[in-house]
Amino acid sequence: MRSLSYWVFPVVSGLMWLATLLGLLLYWVVNTDRVIYASMQDGQTFAYISDIGASELKPLFVTGCIITALFLDLSFVSDRLLRHRGRLVPNTSPGEKVLGSLAIVFAIIGTIGLTCLSGFDTLRYQDLHNIFLLLFIAGYLLSAIFICWEYQRLGKKHREHPLLRISFWVKLVFVIVELALAVAFAVSNFRGHKDTAAALEWVVAFVFTFYVFSFVIDLYPAVATRNAANDRHHDRHSFGSFGSSAHAQQREIDEIYYATHPTVPQPHHHHHHQPPPPSDTQDGQRTLAANGQSKEDAAANLQKMMRRGHADF
Incomplete structure (x- = not known):
């Protein structure tokens, strides 16, 4: 058929x-x-x-x-x-x-x-x-x-x-x-x-x-x-799904990175209000403690997510 x-x-x-x-x-x-x-x-x-x-x-x-x-x-x-x-x-x-x-x-x-x-x-x-x-x-x-x-x-x-x-x-x-x-x-x-x-x-x-x-x-x-037409449609759909998950993963990585590096200024976004970066290391550590993570745990999670991102790619 x-x-x-x-x-x-x-x-x-x-x-x-x-x-x-x-x-x-x-x-x-x-x-x-x-x-x-x-x-x-x-x-x-x-x-x-x-x-x-x-x-x-x-x-x-x-x-x-x-x-x-x-x-x-x-x-x-x-x-x-x-x-x-x-x-x-x-x-x-x-x-x-x-x-x-x-x-x-x-x-x-x-x-x-x-x-x-x-x-x-x-x-x-x-x-x-x-x-x-x-x-x-x-x-x-x-x-x-x-x-x-x-x-x-x-x-x-x-x-x-x-x-x-x-x-x-x-x-x-x-x-x-x-x-x-x-x-x-x-x-x-x-x-x-x-x-x-x-x-x-x-x-x-x-x-x-x-x-x-x-x-x-x-x-x-x-x-x-x-x-060939079906393959092009599938590729567009797959790319869109991959792009959405990759964007969410990158955003999570950025949050952990800026939390573990409080002295690095965060980029400003027009559409989403970002909280001001911690003023010093103690504030950054307090932020991590409030989230239930230590600085070492956050760094380890960051490395795991980066390795997982490379594997997915």
Whole structure:
């Protein structure tokens, strides 16, 4: 279980999206034998994803879209948080931080589009459904462009981390392929080639799965830095405890020292009022006697505490 980390988020998101798509497609092909839904237009024989999602499988469609979007957003946020904490290669320039922030903003826009298009189905809310479909595709596509740009800059500065370059090329391929497919989908849909447009929509959706899984490449290195982060936290905690006990021990040593050396002036502290030092040796001895210690006993205790302090250090 030690290897479980933030990379689980894109895995859950990708598997949920893939399961949703396969569930919808197989149900339409196997269970209904490619039924023609009421939302399909005249002459259309190939169902859009939203046609099947507007049927009795709408609960599956809505749930799958919400879980996919939620865990994908967690992947974006985790990437930003881990880079900020130094557990992943950090952003070292304002430009990289701006690109990372823009990637998150447009991912949120894509999330709104994906969740809303599943609720506002194409059968009852066709215009709203098309608007949210556009937000979904445009939002995640622009988010991919910005995060791709960010990784290109990071990989150029940190050539010792080859995973940055691998992630950059994977996302760049996704951007090029998805952009070409989105344009072909829009043209086919506009020209009334509904079956072609529906087939392209399915391809666009399945290609999106690989983009989601690509974040595993980005987040998996955080597994190796988790122990280092815990060690730093432990060291800070241990140092704080040691510092408190050492301060108390040093204060006790100082009290015994000034009691056995009454002619040595004590330093003045602003926050704690110190009693005036004894005026002579007799006063110092009276002070020790009042505390139940002789001068020899106090000196012996001082030596023991100093030896114990060296041993602790």
